[in-house]
Protein backbone atom coordinates (compact mmCIF):
# COMPACT_ATOMS: atom_id res chain seq x y z
CA UNK A 405 0.00 0.00 0.00
CA UNK A 406 1.58 3.29 -1.08
CA UNK A 407 0.31 5.78 1.48
CA UNK A 408 0.12 9.53 0.93
CA UNK A 409 2.95 9.94 3.45
CA UNK A 410 5.19 7.67 1.36
CA UNK A 411 4.26 9.50 -1.87
CA UNK A 412 5.00 12.87 -0.19
CA UNK A 413 8.30 11.61 1.18
CA UNK A 414 9.45 10.39 -2.23
CA UNK A 415 8.28 13.58 -3.93
CA UNK A 416 10.05 15.92 -1.52
CA UNK A 417 13.18 13.95 -0.65
CA UNK A 418 13.71 12.46 -4.12
CA UNK A 419 16.19 9.84 -2.86
CA UNK A 420 18.53 8.62 -5.58
CA UNK A 421 18.80 4.88 -6.19
CA UNK A 422 16.50 2.13 -5.02
CA UNK A 423 15.17 2.50 -1.49
CA UNK A 424 12.57 1.15 0.89
CA UNK A 425 10.20 3.58 2.61
CA UNK A 426 8.22 2.28 5.61
CA UNK A 427 5.22 4.15 7.00
CA UNK A 428 5.04 3.69 10.77
CA UNK A 429 1.34 4.62 10.80
CA UNK A 430 0.64 1.39 8.92
CA UNK A 431 2.70 -0.65 11.40
CA UNK A 432 0.75 0.97 14.25
CA UNK A 433 -2.55 0.03 12.57
CA UNK A 434 -1.36 -3.52 11.97
CA UNK A 435 -0.40 -3.95 15.63
CA UNK A 436 -3.79 -2.65 16.75
CA UNK A 437 -5.53 -4.94 14.26
CA UNK A 438 -3.66 -8.00 15.57
CA UNK A 439 -4.47 -7.05 19.15
CA UNK A 440 -8.17 -6.79 18.31
CA UNK A 441 -8.26 -9.93 16.14
CA UNK A 442 -6.49 -12.11 18.71
CA UNK A 443 -7.23 -10.34 22.01
CA UNK A 444 -6.14 -13.27 24.18
CA UNK A 445 -2.78 -13.85 22.49
CA UNK A 446 0.42 -12.02 23.38
CA UNK A 447 2.11 -10.53 20.33
CA UNK A 448 5.79 -11.37 19.73
CA UNK A 449 6.92 -9.41 16.66
CA UNK A 450 9.31 -11.53 14.54
CA UNK A 451 12.25 -9.12 14.41
CA UNK A 452 13.81 -10.67 11.30
CA UNK A 453 10.97 -9.36 9.12
CA UNK A 454 12.27 -5.81 9.55
CA UNK A 455 14.56 -4.86 12.45
CA UNK A 456 14.60 -1.10 11.77
CA UNK A 457 15.07 0.62 15.17
CA UNK A 458 12.09 2.94 14.56
CA UNK A 459 9.81 -0.09 14.06
CA UNK A 460 11.14 -1.85 17.16
CA UNK A 461 10.76 1.32 19.26
CA UNK A 462 7.18 1.85 18.09
CA UNK A 463 6.20 -1.76 18.82
CA UNK A 464 7.99 -1.72 22.18
CA UNK A 465 6.07 1.41 23.15
CA UNK A 466 2.77 -0.22 22.13
CA UNK A 467 3.42 -3.19 24.41
CA UNK A 468 4.63 -5.74 21.89
CA UNK A 469 6.90 -8.61 22.82
CA UNK A 470 9.58 -9.86 20.44
CA UNK A 471 10.70 -13.07 18.77
CA UNK A 472 14.47 -12.81 18.28
CA UNK A 473 16.61 -15.25 16.33
CA UNK A 474 20.10 -14.18 17.39
CA UNK A 475 21.96 -12.26 20.08
CA UNK A 476 22.16 -9.20 17.81
CA UNK A 477 18.40 -9.21 17.47
CA UNK A 478 18.06 -9.52 21.26
CA UNK A 479 20.33 -6.48 21.62
CA UNK A 480 18.36 -4.49 19.05
CA UNK A 481 15.15 -5.16 20.96
CA UNK A 482 16.73 -4.15 24.28
CA UNK A 483 18.05 -0.94 22.68
CA UNK A 484 14.52 -0.23 21.47
CA UNK A 485 13.39 -0.12 25.09
CA UNK A 486 11.86 -3.55 25.73
CA UNK A 487 12.81 -5.51 28.83
CA UNK A 488 14.29 -9.01 28.39
CA UNK A 489 11.21 -10.71 29.84
CA UNK A 490 9.45 -9.58 26.65
CA UNK A 491 11.87 -11.49 24.40
CA UNK A 492 11.65 -15.07 23.19
CA UNK A 493 14.77 -16.57 21.63
CA UNK A 494 12.80 -18.37 18.95
CA UNK A 495 15.52 -19.87 16.79
CA UNK A 496 15.86 -23.63 17.35
CA UNK A 497 19.47 -23.53 16.11
CA UNK A 498 21.70 -21.65 18.55
CA UNK A 499 25.33 -21.78 19.61
CA UNK A 500 25.63 -22.57 23.28
CA UNK A 501 27.66 -19.41 23.85
CA UNK A 502 24.88 -17.34 22.24
CA UNK A 503 22.33 -18.93 24.56
CA UNK A 504 24.64 -17.95 27.45
CA UNK A 505 24.93 -14.37 26.17
CA UNK A 506 21.16 -14.05 25.78
CA UNK A 507 20.75 -15.46 29.30
CA UNK A 508 23.19 -12.85 30.64
CA UNK A 509 21.08 -10.19 28.93
CA UNK A 510 18.07 -11.53 30.82
CA UNK A 511 16.32 -13.71 28.24
CA UNK A 512 14.54 -16.67 29.85
CA UNK A 513 12.49 -18.22 27.07
CA UNK A 514 14.00 -20.42 24.36
CA UNK A 515 12.78 -22.51 21.45
CA UNK A 516 14.07 -26.08 21.00
CA UNK A 517 13.26 -28.97 18.70
CA UNK A 518 15.61 -31.75 19.84
CA UNK A 519 17.23 -33.08 23.03
CA UNK A 520 20.67 -31.85 21.92
CA UNK A 521 19.41 -28.24 21.96
CA UNK A 522 17.67 -28.79 25.32
CA UNK A 523 20.99 -29.83 26.79
CA UNK A 524 22.63 -26.63 25.56
CA UNK A 525 19.84 -24.51 27.08
CA UNK A 526 19.99 -26.44 30.38
CA UNK A 527 23.72 -25.74 30.65
CA UNK A 528 23.77 -22.14 29.40
CA UNK A 529 20.41 -20.82 30.61
CA UNK A 530 19.50 -22.88 33.71
CA UNK A 531 15.88 -22.95 34.87
CA UNK A 532 14.66 -21.11 31.78
CA UNK A 533 11.40 -21.86 30.01
CA UNK A 534 11.57 -23.85 26.81
CA UNK A 535 8.96 -24.60 24.21
CA UNK A 536 9.32 -27.32 21.61
CA UNK A 537 8.59 -26.70 17.97
CA UNK A 538 6.61 -29.32 16.09
CA UNK A 539 6.71 -29.85 12.34
CA UNK A 540 3.88 -28.67 10.13
CA UNK A 541 3.32 -29.48 6.47
CA UNK A 542 3.31 -25.81 5.41
CA UNK A 543 0.40 -26.50 3.07
CA UNK A 544 -1.31 -23.33 1.87
CA UNK A 545 1.77 -21.19 2.51
CA UNK A 546 3.49 -19.28 -0.28
CA UNK A 547 6.78 -19.30 1.62
CA UNK A 548 6.77 -22.62 3.56
CA UNK A 549 9.19 -23.14 6.44
CA UNK A 550 8.34 -26.78 6.94
CA UNK A 551 11.20 -29.28 7.20
CA UNK A 552 14.04 -27.29 8.66
CA UNK A 553 12.49 -26.58 12.06
CA UNK A 554 10.52 -28.73 14.43
CA UNK A 555 10.14 -32.42 15.19
CA UNK A 556 7.27 -34.87 15.14
CA UNK A 557 4.89 -34.61 18.13
CA UNK A 558 6.12 -37.88 19.69
CA UNK A 559 9.65 -36.52 19.74
CA UNK A 560 8.40 -33.19 21.14
CA UNK A 561 7.20 -35.18 24.18
CA UNK A 562 10.71 -36.63 24.63
CA UNK A 563 12.29 -33.20 24.23
CA UNK A 564 10.05 -31.55 26.83
CA UNK A 565 10.39 -34.53 29.20
CA UNK A 566 14.15 -34.15 28.94
CA UNK A 567 13.86 -30.41 29.61
CA UNK A 568 11.84 -31.11 32.74
CA UNK A 569 14.40 -33.66 33.91
CA UNK A 570 17.22 -31.12 33.45
CA UNK A 571 15.52 -28.50 35.63
CA UNK A 572 14.12 -26.37 32.82
CA UNK A 573 10.45 -25.37 32.71
CA UNK A 574 8.72 -27.32 29.96
CA UNK A 575 6.56 -24.39 28.95
CA UNK A 576 4.76 -25.39 25.77
CA UNK A 577 4.62 -26.18 22.10
CA UNK A 578 5.23 -23.99 19.08
CA UNK A 579 4.75 -24.31 15.35
CA UNK A 580 4.80 -22.13 12.27
CA UNK A 581 2.21 -22.91 9.63
CA UNK A 582 4.38 -21.37 6.88
CA UNK A 583 4.77 -17.76 5.87
CA UNK A 584 2.13 -16.00 3.77
CA UNK A 585 -0.36 -18.65 4.86
CA UNK A 586 -3.70 -18.12 3.17
CA UNK A 587 -5.50 -21.23 4.45
CA UNK A 588 -7.40 -20.38 7.61
CA UNK A 589 -7.52 -24.10 8.49
CA UNK A 590 -3.74 -24.42 8.73
CA UNK A 591 -3.69 -23.75 12.49
CA UNK A 592 -6.28 -26.46 13.15
CA UNK A 593 -4.04 -29.43 12.24
CA UNK A 594 -1.12 -28.02 14.20
CA UNK A 595 -3.30 -27.38 17.25
CA UNK A 596 -4.48 -30.99 17.16
CA UNK A 597 -0.81 -32.03 17.42
CA UNK A 598 -0.19 -29.54 20.22
CA UNK A 599 -3.11 -30.92 22.21
CA UNK A 600 -1.66 -34.42 21.83
CA UNK A 601 1.65 -33.30 23.34
CA UNK A 602 -0.16 -31.49 26.20
CA UNK A 603 -2.14 -34.67 27.01
CA UNK A 604 0.75 -37.12 26.87
CA UNK A 605 2.84 -35.01 29.21
CA UNK A 606 -0.02 -34.13 31.56
CA UNK A 607 -0.45 -37.85 32.19
CA UNK A 608 3.13 -37.84 33.50
CA UNK A 609 2.65 -34.77 35.66
CA UNK A 610 4.28 -32.29 33.30
CA UNK A 611 1.79 -29.50 32.81
CA UNK A 612 2.41 -27.36 29.73
CA UNK A 613 0.95 -23.86 29.69
CA UNK A 614 1.60 -22.23 26.36
CA UNK A 615 1.01 -22.69 22.65
CA UNK A 616 3.06 -20.49 20.35
CA UNK A 617 0.96 -20.10 17.20
CA UNK A 618 3.85 -18.67 15.20
CA UNK A 619 3.57 -16.32 12.24
CA UNK A 620 2.11 -16.91 8.81
CA UNK A 621 -0.32 -13.98 8.76
CA UNK A 622 -0.24 -12.67 5.21
CA UNK A 623 0.30 -9.38 3.46
CA UNK A 624 -1.88 -8.53 0.50
CA UNK A 625 0.22 -8.74 -2.65
CA UNK A 626 -1.63 -9.24 -5.94
CA UNK A 627 -4.39 -11.42 -4.57
CA UNK A 628 -6.80 -10.65 -1.75
CA UNK A 629 -6.09 -12.40 1.53
CA UNK A 630 -8.48 -13.02 4.43
CA UNK A 631 -8.61 -10.25 7.04
CA UNK A 632 -6.90 -10.54 10.42
CA UNK A 633 -10.34 -10.98 12.04
CA UNK A 634 -10.88 -14.13 9.97
CA UNK A 635 -7.58 -15.54 11.23
CA UNK A 636 -8.50 -14.64 14.81
CA UNK A 637 -11.86 -16.35 14.45
CA UNK A 638 -10.44 -19.50 12.81
CA UNK A 639 -7.71 -19.80 15.42
CA UNK A 640 -10.13 -19.25 18.29
CA UNK A 641 -12.43 -21.96 16.90
CA UNK A 642 -9.54 -24.38 16.44
CA UNK A 643 -8.30 -23.70 19.96
CA UNK A 644 -11.76 -24.33 21.38
CA UNK A 645 -12.18 -27.48 19.30
CA UNK A 646 -8.94 -29.00 20.57
CA UNK A 647 -8.62 -27.57 24.08
CA UNK A 648 -12.29 -27.14 25.05
CA UNK A 649 -12.69 -24.61 27.81
CA UNK A 650 -9.21 -25.16 29.20
CA UNK A 651 -7.49 -22.87 26.74
CA UNK A 652 -3.72 -22.59 27.07
CA UNK A 653 -1.89 -19.26 27.04
CA UNK A 654 -1.15 -18.38 23.43
CA UNK A 655 1.30 -16.16 21.65
CA UNK A 656 1.55 -15.13 18.00
CA UNK A 657 4.71 -14.11 16.15
CA UNK A 658 3.67 -11.99 13.18
CA UNK A 659 6.48 -10.73 10.95
CA UNK A 660 5.19 -10.26 7.42
CA UNK A 661 1.67 -9.40 8.62
CA UNK A 662 3.03 -6.65 10.89
CA UNK A 663 5.23 -4.79 8.42
CA UNK A 664 4.80 -6.14 4.88
CA UNK A 665 2.15 -3.67 3.71
CA UNK A 666 3.88 -0.76 5.50
CA UNK A 667 6.76 -0.60 3.02
CA UNK A 668 7.24 0.40 -0.60
CA UNK A 669 10.41 0.12 -2.65
CA UNK A 670 11.09 2.87 -5.15
CA UNK A 671 13.11 1.55 -8.08
CA UNK A 672 14.04 2.63 -11.59
CA UNK A 673 13.93 1.00 -15.02
CA UNK A 674 17.52 0.66 -16.23
CA UNK A 675 16.86 -1.08 -19.52
CA UNK A 676 14.02 -2.40 -21.68
CA UNK A 677 15.13 -4.78 -24.43
CA UNK A 678 14.39 -7.91 -26.43
CA UNK A 679 16.46 -11.00 -27.22
CA UNK A 680 15.73 -10.93 -30.96
CA UNK A 681 14.09 -8.50 -33.40
CA UNK A 682 11.12 -10.81 -33.84
CA UNK A 683 10.86 -11.60 -30.11
CA UNK A 684 7.72 -10.10 -28.63
CA UNK A 685 8.70 -10.68 -25.02
CA UNK A 686 10.35 -7.61 -23.54
CA UNK A 687 12.92 -7.82 -20.78
CA UNK A 688 12.65 -5.07 -18.17
CA UNK A 689 15.69 -4.58 -15.96
CA UNK A 690 15.31 -2.67 -12.69
CA UNK A 691 17.99 -1.18 -10.44
CA UNK A 692 16.94 -3.69 -7.75
CA UNK A 693 16.74 -7.47 -7.92
CA UNK A 694 17.15 -10.64 -5.91
CA UNK A 695 20.37 -9.44 -4.30
CA UNK A 696 19.12 -5.92 -3.58
CA UNK A 697 16.33 -7.14 -1.29
CA UNK A 698 13.82 -8.99 -3.46
CA UNK A 699 15.04 -12.46 -2.45
CA UNK A 700 11.50 -13.69 -1.84
CA UNK A 701 10.95 -13.73 -5.60
CA UNK A 702 12.97 -16.98 -5.44
CA UNK A 703 10.94 -19.60 -7.36
CA UNK A 704 8.61 -16.65 -8.03
CA UNK A 705 7.08 -17.38 -4.60
CA UNK A 706 6.13 -13.83 -3.72
CA UNK A 707 4.68 -11.66 -6.51
CA UNK A 708 4.78 -8.03 -5.54
CA UNK A 709 2.34 -5.44 -6.91
CA UNK A 710 4.23 -2.98 -9.11
CA UNK A 711 2.97 0.53 -9.85
CA UNK A 712 4.24 2.86 -12.53
CA UNK A 713 3.27 6.32 -13.79
CA UNK A 714 1.96 4.67 -16.95
CA UNK A 715 -0.58 2.32 -15.41
CA UNK A 716 -3.42 3.72 -17.52
CA UNK A 717 -1.77 2.53 -20.74
CA UNK A 718 -2.06 -1.06 -22.12
CA UNK A 719 0.09 -3.77 -20.58
CA UNK A 720 2.09 -6.65 -22.02
CA UNK A 721 3.81 -9.53 -20.22
CA UNK A 722 7.52 -8.87 -19.53
CA UNK A 723 10.39 -10.74 -17.99
CA UNK A 724 11.44 -8.70 -14.97
CA UNK A 725 15.06 -8.83 -13.87
CA UNK A 726 17.55 -7.18 -11.54
CA UNK A 727 20.71 -5.25 -12.45
CA UNK A 728 23.49 -7.63 -11.34
CA UNK A 729 25.70 -9.85 -13.49
CA UNK A 730 24.21 -13.05 -12.13
CA UNK A 731 21.73 -14.93 -14.27
CA UNK A 732 19.85 -15.99 -11.11
CA UNK A 733 18.94 -12.32 -10.71
CA UNK A 734 15.64 -12.67 -12.58
CA UNK A 735 12.48 -11.88 -10.63
CA UNK A 736 9.65 -13.13 -12.84
CA UNK A 737 10.15 -15.22 -15.97
CA UNK A 738 8.20 -18.49 -15.63
CA UNK A 739 5.14 -16.32 -15.17
CA UNK A 740 5.95 -13.06 -16.98
CA UNK A 741 4.76 -9.86 -15.35
CA UNK A 742 2.28 -7.56 -17.13
CA UNK A 743 3.77 -4.04 -17.40
CA UNK A 744 2.79 -1.01 -19.50
CA UNK A 745 3.92 -1.20 -23.13
CA UNK A 746 5.05 2.43 -22.86
CA UNK A 747 7.33 1.71 -19.89
CA UNK A 748 10.75 3.05 -20.71
CA UNK A 749 14.33 3.54 -19.50
CA UNK A 750 14.52 5.92 -16.53
CA UNK A 751 10.91 5.38 -15.40
CA UNK A 752 10.32 5.07 -11.70
CA UNK A 753 8.42 2.03 -10.40
CA UNK A 754 6.95 1.41 -6.96
CA UNK A 755 7.14 -2.14 -5.64
CA UNK A 756 4.46 -2.46 -2.99
CA UNK A 757 4.13 -4.73 0.02
CA UNK A 758 7.89 -4.75 0.55
CA UNK A 759 8.09 -3.79 4.23
CA UNK A 760 9.00 -7.35 5.29
CA UNK A 761 11.99 -9.49 4.34
CA UNK A 762 13.65 -7.01 1.98
CA UNK A 763 16.15 -4.74 3.76
CA UNK A 764 17.53 -7.72 5.68
CA UNK A 765 17.83 -9.88 2.58
CA UNK A 766 19.78 -7.32 0.60
CA UNK A 767 23.45 -8.16 0.03
CA UNK A 768 26.21 -5.87 1.26
CA UNK A 769 27.78 -5.02 -2.06
CA UNK A 770 27.29 -7.73 -4.67
CA UNK A 771 28.62 -6.30 -7.95
CA UNK A 772 29.25 -3.05 -6.08
CA UNK A 773 25.55 -2.30 -5.58
CA UNK A 774 25.08 -0.78 -2.15
CA UNK A 775 22.66 -2.44 0.32
CA UNK A 776 19.02 -1.39 0.15
CA UNK A 777 18.64 1.98 1.83
CA UNK A 778 15.65 2.24 4.09
CA UNK A 779 13.70 5.22 5.44
CA UNK A 780 11.17 4.79 8.23
CA UNK A 781 8.77 7.69 8.36
Ligand SMILES: *Cc1c(COP(=O)(O)O)cnc(C)c1O
Pocket residue numbers: 450452453471494495580582583584618619620621657658659660661
Ligand atom coordinates in the same frame (compact mmCIF):
# COMPACT_ATOMS: atom_id res chain seq x y z
C1 LIG B 1 10.08 -15.95 10.58
C2 LIG B 1 9.37 -16.39 11.80
C3 LIG B 1 8.15 -15.80 12.14
C4 LIG B 1 7.45 -14.77 11.29
O1 LIG B 1 6.76 -15.38 10.26
P1 LIG B 1 5.79 -14.55 9.30
O2 LIG B 1 5.25 -15.56 8.39
O3 LIG B 1 6.61 -13.50 8.64
O4 LIG B 1 4.75 -13.94 10.16
C5 LIG B 1 7.56 -16.20 13.31
N1 LIG B 1 8.13 -17.13 14.11
C6 LIG B 1 9.29 -17.71 13.81
C7 LIG B 1 9.85 -18.71 14.74
C8 LIG B 1 9.94 -17.37 12.65
O5 LIG B 1 11.10 -17.97 12.34
